[in-house]
């Protein structure tokens with residue numbers, strides 16, 4: 720039940736941000752957050768050592784054995800989303 724409430728709140732937040740951005744001629748883009756917790760933010764791969772499946776949702780920390788990078792699940796996801804945003808900015812923002 721709590722997840723449904725958070726999802727509804729997240730959808731409302733996105734809607735409001737998009738509305739405000741358009742009203743002020745600001746670029747607004749929703750990034751695909753799929754695999755953001757599973758992709759290693761250090762090497763950019765989906766290592767075999769990543770948490771997998773529904774049962775892995777309780778795993779908060781994991782190590783990428785490619786480069787021995789230790790990750791907090793939420794911080795790793797935030798780093799991947801931040802990097803995706805930077806990549807988007809690097810190729811330029813279309814004019815509205």
Ligand SMILES: [Zn+2]
Nearest residue numbers: 759762783785
């Ligand atoms: Zn890695």
